[in-house]
Amino acid sequence: MKDFVDFLNINALFTDEERLVYQTVHDFVEKEVKPIIADYFEKGEFPLHLVKTMGGLGFLGSTLNEYGGAGLSNVAYGLINQELERGDSGLRSFVSVQSSLVIYPIYTFGSERQKEKYLPGLISGDLIGCFGLTEPDYGSNPGGMKTRAVKKGDRWILNGTKMWITNSSISDIAIIWAKTDDGIQGFIVERGMQGFSTPEIKHKLSLRASVTGEIVLEDVEVPEENRLPGAKGLKYPLMCLTQARYGIGWGAIGSAMDCYTTAVSYANERVQFDVPIARFQLVQKKLADMLTELTKAQLLAFHVGRLKDKGEHTHQMISMLKMNNVRIALNIARTARDILGANGISLEYPVIRHMVNLESVKTYEGTEDIHTLVLGQYITGFQAFNPFKK
């Protein structure tokens, strides 16, 4: 497998199909993403023209066997995320949201009519979706959300504000989670519905090649047929997040790989004191630590992926995967930045871009702290992130 950092011969564990999936996504990123992504990042723009290409190649909703999905294993899905994030976290974020936070809930909790109406377009890339759970005052504590949906005849009236929403201003539909008299429920809100707007968040210094925005809902009337019938309660949006976090656990490996390989080639080429800096013990120690952490992260992702293929994963495993792999990726990016010296801050190299992207990836989809406390609860039985809950 070309350019696959593979200290432990992990490629031997993949199926032929998984290796081919890797090759396709890897080639796509090499040819279509890498040459342009630094410019998009600098301009603060998402490369929207890649969406239909990715849909055409089967990158969206790829684990589904129906509605145009390729029917891939979870490991192959992971490799897609890894390679896209080797390009840029923004691109992987797009695919995570579309696949895990829009296609997944419609497929899992939606009606037949909803599936037929939305899934083919979402999978081909003709439709773009976003996921509205987080609010300005409710991030780690989504259960406290203020967005409300009130039933009025055969319609629901939605009011509230969602914040930090990937894809918001380029989306055709939004999965909005709102409190009802019957607990938290999900609604498919379409662009064009009166009172629905999506202002973009500007001045980000991270995920600049990705669209982030708000969703403002002012008396938006949503027909009952747009309510997701299979999801009542906070558990359901959290199930979506478990899917997305799984992909992030793989995606982070992609950033880390790109930073690692960049640092290795830089260290071999950069000459100081008449020798390549790769000759110096301190540089070697950094590279050795990077490779070790990267390899451990790969094994964690691969193993959780195979468990997920068998339906034997738990959400705590995915918390560990997301927490660990993003943490090590960020550390690898920072170390690579250091090895590259002054060049490490230039967009001519991918390292600083990955590094600042990963600052977002660390926070979104469950912060490192929250995932730590999820594991704390698993170990001790005590839930520590909500001081008022026994």
Next chain:
Amino acid sequence: MNIMVFIKQVPDTETKIKIADDGKSIVEDGINWIVSPYDEFAIEEAVKTKENLGGEVTVVTMGPKRAESALRTALAMGCDKAIHLEDDAFEGADAYSTAKALAKVIEKHNPDLIFFGKQGVGNDNTQVGQLVAEMVGIGHIGTCIKLEIDGDTIRGEREIEGGRETVETKLPAIVTAQRGLNEPRYPNLRGIMKAKKKPLEKLTPADLGLSADEVGLAGAKTVYLSLELPPARQAGKKIEVEPEVAAKEIVEFLKNEAKVL
């Protein structure tokens, strides 16, 4: 239309080649194997032709077990079925004994239109497509950069020194693909999963009516005596003076040291 495309699995073009201890083969450990880049143009043209005119594409390769993944790639790109000439007796073939075996596949399946890459990257003999055409007794259009099909006539353009020529032949015929013929597609993920279910037939020399000593190393007309890596690059020379003086020095260098002027 019954279309056949012949491909070869080769080391990635970025591979750092190491010569084996025998001095006439390469170390295969750690090599990333790919479909030879010119064969990708051949696959694309075959699949495109099928999409335009209907029919079926059979992809064929000769090679060890690992070559199966090249066939899977071609199936994922849209070929319908695969034939794998896999047998120890095929090993060590040169262009001639390769062509001999491949010609038998054509005689067995009677395809209308046959594609090859113009050469297999790595050995770069640029012979197999033409040899097969000769052995089967059909026409061929070599190093083709543009192809038109009109009933049972095909017209191909090829680049020649200083210009282009257009040649025509009747089907069945062989076309060898050159860069520029098309833009090969990525094997899409749906195609990859479907490829798993497409038929892949294995053939031995006996299946082709050949004896073991007619194929592979035994049937070869040429043998490798030795392989050598290109000489290591010498350190460069920097000329740090004003442009006018530098130009003179460079001319001197090219004349007297490099001896290329």
